[in-house]
Amino acid sequence: MTKIFNTGETSESLRAEYNPDGGTLRRAQLRMLEMAIYLQETAKKIGVPCRLDGGNVLGALRHGGFIPWDDDIDMVVERKYFKQLCDYLKAHPHEQFVLQDNSTDPGFYKEWACLRDLKSENLSHDIENSADRRMHEAQRFRGLHVDIFPYEGKMIPWLQHFAAKLSVNVNLKFAGRFPRLAQAAYNILHYVVFPVFRSIGKLFGNPELYMHSYGAWFYEQNPRRCMIPHKDIVFEGYTFEGPADADELCRIAYGNYMELPPRDKRDRHKVDVMFYD
Template identity: 80%
Template sequence: MIETFNTGETQETLRNDYNPDGSVLRRAQLRLLDMAIYLQETAKKIGVPCRLDGGNVLGALRHGGFIPWDDDIDMVVSQKDFKRLCDYLKAHPHPQYVLQDNDTDPGFYKEWACLRDLKSENRSHEANNSENRHVHEAQKYRGLHIDIFPYEGYMIPWLQHLAAKLSVNVNLKFAGRHPILAQISYKFLHHIVFPSFRWIGRIFGNPDLYMHSYGAWFYEQNPRRCMIPHKDIVFEGYTFEGPADPDELCRIAYGNYMDLPPKDKRDRHKVDVIFK
């Protein structure tokens, strides 16, 4: 029996409309899938639990893989393991993929890292004077990417909102326009402010409240029981690590996640992908 979504669409019609075989989007998705396989294999090799996050968990449950209109993969690791994974990826470079953080790319001011593809390029079609365009063009590496986010317990939600606002402002106001000020601000937040927030969280925070680490631009609050231990999840026919309770994780983030959003609410990234 063919599953029909609330909009009357099926998996087949979605594939035909958004990411048919051979399309640029499908090629991008398959490149990202290769990168995710490499990233998880590397993490397992050094004993770092690394799992799919966000819309990829939703996609795995609802579509068996990518959300048809999405060109994104997010993965998360524990904050205590984040630096070890990043350091290993930088010390053992892949011939086609590079770990992007502020060490490898001085124009990158985020509190997470990216695994970037060197044989593709995201070309923004945001307005030339837009803040997002300046953020994009400040970066050395602009290929297809997987975001690698640290997450942790003992979080204090209002402090995370403040941390995210500070990080967003450094990126949107300074990146590509005031590089020296951007670098100084990033270092101050990264080495002094956010560690201080983490120290406060260890005293006053809830050990069972998990969020993306301070400075990430996400605010979902998840109970420990739905985050760890990781549980296998199938994505595009491959087995990845996923959250302990993917259903609860998706309900917290998306509500009734098995329903499709209206067509005009389907978020498509404002970039064109060029393959080299």
């Protein structure tokens, strides 16, 4: 039976409008799906719990996979496993996918990592010399990507907001303009400031409150019970690890998430994709 959404649209009409088979967006989604499967299999092989996050969890529940207009995949790992996973991916490189962090890409100053595709490239539509354009072009790897975010408990929300603003400013103000200053600022934040914030959190933070780790540009506050242990979730016909309570996680982040947003509220990233294979 055809599913009809609150807007009167159906799954078939959404696919035809946003991500038809063979179109650029659908090709990009399928490439990122391939990357996410590889990442999940690798994490399982080394015993690291790694799961889908954010809009991909929403998409799994509402659409059975990608939100039709979505062009990214987010995965999260508890911070205690984050370095282990990143180190393994760097030590055992894939022929087409590369782990991107500050050690593999000196123009990448974020507090998370990406798995990047070497056979595609995101082309930015941002205004030339804009901060977003400079930040994008400062990176060595610009292909389709799967974000890998660390998260942890005992977080202090206002301190995470402050940490994120510090990291955002380093990326937007220095990346692509002042590489030495950007690297110095990243090092100070990554190796000094954020560890101090984490130590404060261990003393005063709520052990039942989970957030993205200090310096990530996301602020959702989730109770531990909806984060772990992971439970299986089906995304694009494949079984991935998902949150302990996908429904609660989506309600916290999106409210009545089973309803489609109005057309003018559908977040579409300003990039084109070029494929090299």
